[in-house]
Amino acid sequence: MRIVVTGGAGFLGSHLCDRLLAEGHEVISIDNLITGSISNIEHIRNKNFTFIFYDVTNYLYVDGQVDFVFHFASPASPIDYLELPIQTLKVGSLGTHKALGLAKHKNAGFLLASTSETYGDPLINPQHEEYWGNVNPVGPRGVYDEAKRFAEAMTMAYYTFHKVDTRIVRIFNTYGPRNRANDGRVVPSFINQAIRNEPITVFGEGKQTRSFCYVSDLIDGIYRLMKSDEHWPVNIGNPNEMTILQFAEIIIELTKSKSKIIHEPLPQDDPAVRRPDISKAKRILGWEPTVDIREGLSRTIEYYRALMHQK
Numbered sequence: 001m002r003i004v005v006t007g008g009a010g011f012l013g014s015h016l017c018d019r020l021l022a023e024g025h026e027v028i029s030i031d032n033l034i035t036g037s038i039s040n041i042e043h044i045r046n047k048n049f050t051f052i053f054y055d056v057t058n059y060l061y062v063d064g065q066v067d068f069v070f071h072f073a074s075p076a077s078p079i080d081y082l083e084l085p086i087q088t089l090k091v092g093s094l095g096t097h098k099a100l101g102l103a104k105h106k107n108a109g110f111l112l113a114s115t116s117e118t119y120g121d122p123l124i125n126p127q128h129e130e131y132w133g134n135v136n137p138v139g140p141r142g143v144y145d146e147a148k149r150f151a152e153a154m155t156m157a158y159y160t161f162h163k164v165d166t167r168i169v170r171i172f173n174t175y176g177p178r179n180r181a182n183d184g185r186v187v188p189s190f191i192n193q194a195i196r197n198e199p200i201t202v203f204g205e206g207k208q209t210r211s212f213c214y215v216s217d218l219i220d221g222i223y224r225l226m227k228s229d230e231h232w233p234v235n236i237g238n239p240n241e242m243t244i245l246q247f248a249e250i251i252i253e254l255t256k257s258k259s260k261i262i263h264e265p266l267p268q269d270d271p272a273v274r275r276p277d278i279s280k281a282k283r284i285l286g287w288e289p290t291v292d293i294r295e296g297l298s299r300t301i302e303y304y305r306a307l308m309h310q311k
């Protein structure tokens with residue numbers, strides 16, 4: 001297939017490009033590089049790969065046949081969307097509209113990268129796909145959460161009204177190489193603090209929970225979703241839930257760090273719990289994560305150590 005990936009120089013987008021190329025597809029990666037980076041794709045030496053520097057909130061034109069569109073462009077870290085609130089809203093709304101428009105025009109399939117943030121600060125745990133969520137539209141995270149909720153609504157409208165062959169994945173916390181070292185998310189932050197023996201900044205008491213999925217597992221779930229015929233949202237993530245304090249302790253142990261844990265204020269609307277119910281993905285995609293957290297974290301630590309030594 002000839003496949004367009006918006007956000008194709010980002011953390012997940014670049015791993016998705018790698019997988020699509022390995023499966024023999026032709027890939028056109030589009031990114032405006034505001035949170036993505038050329039360094040995520042510069043290893044690709046493949047005649048089937050093209051990179052286009054472009055902001056997908058503008059009219060999106062791609063020459064020739066397109067069989068599938070993945071819409072992965074978006075800032076995705078709480079710090080990024082505090083710094084880029086308008087861009088976050090625009091890429092989730094206008095960007096999704098343009099990417100859907102491209103899919104419709106080319107008669108292509110479409111897959112939206114949505115998020116566990118559509119569940120907000122959830123009142124049930126784990127979260128299954130039928131849960132409507134608990135989102136504060138006017139809080140600091142609203143720019144991301146509401147843009148992605150709008151993106152889901154827009155995707156379903158293109159499915160029902162225009163009969164575009166759409167998919168929606170709700171992505172839970174994912175980690176691995178190429179997640180920007182300074183993007184403020186907990187995995188890159190804790191690892192980079194630990195390998196420098198700097199204090200580990202646990203927000204609040206650290207009793208809030210997250211469930212971390214290694215990037216190769218996530219991409220495999222997404223690839224299977226592309227090949228399925230499921231049009232309703234599907235959670236992809238690892239149900240291995242832990243508190244942020246426990247997570248900090250694992251990082252200290254794996255890096256053999258001398259870092260001490262310090263506490264900083266809990267950001268507003270930080271979800272108290274998050275864990276995916278993946279029964280649907282298991283049932284319809286035959287998918288579940290396989291990479292153990294210590295194995296995945298060890299690979300990720302190696303990546304950040306190498307980056308640190310390059311500097």
Ligand code: UDP
Nearest residue numbers: 078184185186187189201202203208244270
């Ligand atoms: N967090 C933390 N210290 C940090 C960064 C994040 O304690 O330096 C916490 C944050 O408050 C949240 C969790 O770790 O409870 C995960 O945060 P992240 O920014 O990775 O993404 P989120 O899951 O909130 O979207």
